[in-house]
Amino acid sequence: MMETTVLDYQPWMTFGLALVLFLIGLFGVIVRKNLLVILMCIELMLCSVNMIFVTFSKINGSIDGQVFVLFTMTVAAAESALGLGLIISLYRTLKTVNTDKLTALRD
Amino acid sequence: MTGQMLIFVVLATVIIVSAAMVVLKNNPVASAFSLVVTFFAASGIYALMGAHFLAALQVLVYAGAIMVLFVFVIMLLNADEPVSDLSQTPFWIKLTAFLSVLVLGRVLYFLLSTVRSLNVVEPSLEISNSINISTALFSDHIFAFELTSFLLLGVIVSTITLAKRKRSKSVQGYSEVKE
Numbered sequence: 001m002m003e004t005t006v007l008d009y010q011p012w013m014t015f016g017l018a019l020v021l022f023l024i025g026l027f028g029v030i031v032r033k034n035l036l037v038i039l040m041c042i043e044l045m046l047c048s049v050n051m052i053f054v055t056f057s058k059i060n061g062s063i064d065g066q067v068f069v070l071f072t073m074t075v076a077a078a079e080s081a082l083g084l085g086l087i088i089s090l091y092r093t094l095k096t097v098n099t100d101k102l103t104a105l106r107d
Numbered sequence: 108m109t110g111q112m113l114i115f116v117v118l119a120t121v122i123i124v125s126a127a128m129v130v131l132k133n134n135p136v137a138s139a140f141s142l143v144v145t146f147f148a149a150s151g152i153y154a155l156m157g158a159h160f161l162a163a164l165q166v167l168v169y170a171g172a173i174m175v176l177f178v179f180v181i182m183l184l185n186a187d188e189p190v191s192d193l194s195q196t197p198f199w200i201k202l203t204a205f206l207s208v209l210v211l212g213r214v215l216y217f218l219l220s221t222v223r224s225l226n227v228v229e230p231s232l233e234i235s236n237s238i239n240i241s242t243a244l245f246s247d248h249i250f251a252f253e254l255t256s257f258l259l260l261g262v263i264v265s266t267i268t269l270a271k272r273k274r275s276k277s278v279q280g281y282s283e284v285k286e
Contacts, residue, residue: 009111028130030204061228085266
């Protein structure tokens with residue numbers, strides 16, 4: 001086995017990066033009020049999940065993780081198209097995309 | 108420090124900084140373009156891990172298609188509306204979000220140490236990445252592949268239904284334009 005030092009690239013480093021990316025996206029979903037930016041943060045989280053799939057595909061030496069990334073990408077594209085359609089329809093009805101103003105069910 | 112490690116550090120820095128800018132920028136257009144940078148750097152990470160086909164697909168699907176959708180919707184919606192929302196978020200919500208993210212991060216760090224102890228299996232690199240992926244896609248995962256086409260059809264129909272104007276309104280608008 002090849003000797004590896006601390007400074008060599010290892011697949012688990014990508015896992016750590018994906019975790020940080022996921023947490024940033026989660027923070028954005030909680031903090032932001034603009035629906036468009038919330039959707040972008042969800043895309044960030046999906047991207048980090050893709051990265052984790054590729055990492056495990058690399059670690060296990062199997063291609064199945066990369067095939068699943070294909071499916072995740074399709075679902076992500078579908079999700080963003082549908083979400084943006086919802087936002088457009090919402091904006092047409094209520095003239096806002098601010099989550100603080102969407103209180104029709106609360107009041 | 109090897110060359111791979113250097114590339115990884117650069118790409119990771121770009122990803123984290125631009126992802127933070129997606130969250131912290133007040134203007135949605137700035138957020139969208141930071142998201143493009145994030146996706147490009149993520150495709151670089153895929154290429155670094157040997158998933159060249161996914162790297163190309165990431166640029167095509169995310170940075171191409173999805174971002175065009177986002178920019179178009181921003182153009183349609185927020186052209187004249189003053190956008191500032193991060194400064195309106197109360198401080199306690201930011202603090203709570205930060206604390207919950209910290210707690211979740213601590214939990215996930217546990218997972219990271221587990222992943223760190225896994226041994227990397229060296230795959231056979233005789234055939235190319237895209238041949239590998241398409242063989243697996245059209246043999247083992249063919250059912251999921253067909254289901255995906257149903258998903259896309261459903262999304263097309265429902266998005267068009269959601270986003271189109273009501274018929275009476277559009278006819279009215281058309282007659283107004285004609286006059």
